[in-house]
């Protein structure tokens with residue numbers, strides 16, 4: 001399926017909001033595809049939500065490619081974007097191009113996402129874009145830098161920090177990204193950035209003024225034990241799943257399971 005990623009800038013002009021959800025395997029991909037989502041992200045948040053790591057850092061390129069292949073098989077209609085994992089693209093432009101190339105060639109996804117908008121990263125992203133790979137940017141809270149930042153808290157709260165994030169977003173637009181994730185920043189800053197750019201912003205914990213929104217699907221479904229404060233689940237499948245599993249155990253232990261209906 002050929003997706004023109006530039007259509008999203010037109011959507012922004014027309015005021016059409018963009019809905020993005022994450023997926024990590026075939027079944028989650030089929031579900032979000034059937035829901036008619038506009039973009040699917042194979043996010044490195046899966047290192048925490050699906051694989052049980054404390055941060056996103058341990059996820060490898062081979063692992064995300066393995067998951068992205070499953071996701072791609074479950075998607076019929078939607079753009080698939082894959083996160084490049086920690087230190088697969090920060091090292092050099094050549095490393096970034098090779099990592100992005102592997103993702104597109106081996107998984108069938110159409111775009112990659114890379115964190116950071118500092119000058120060297122904007123240059124790396126420009127090189128990947130020039131090599132023909134659509135790139136989504138990501139500024140604000142960038143979880144791959146968690147050890148440098150020291151926490152997963154809201155970013156851009158001071159005027160100076162807000163200005164830095166705005167400048168990073170502008171640099172990424174100049175580098176040629178087709179959209180930018182704004183993660184966990186004040187709503188008024190997200191609005192200012194969204195107004196300053198022609199490419200769409202996709203918010204997560206960044207208020208209602210972004211051009212689109214992304215939700216981590218395991219949070220949307222209430223599957224995880226813990227959700228970030230800005231991610232109120234739409235259903236609570238974890239407690240429903242626990243109840244269903246308890247009922248199954250009871251039925252087996254009381255010799256009720258397997259009786260013909």
Ligand code: KIV
Pocket residue numbers: 022041042043044045046083181183204214216
């Ligand atoms: O990895 C991820 O799921 C993400 C979202 C938070 C945008 O990057």
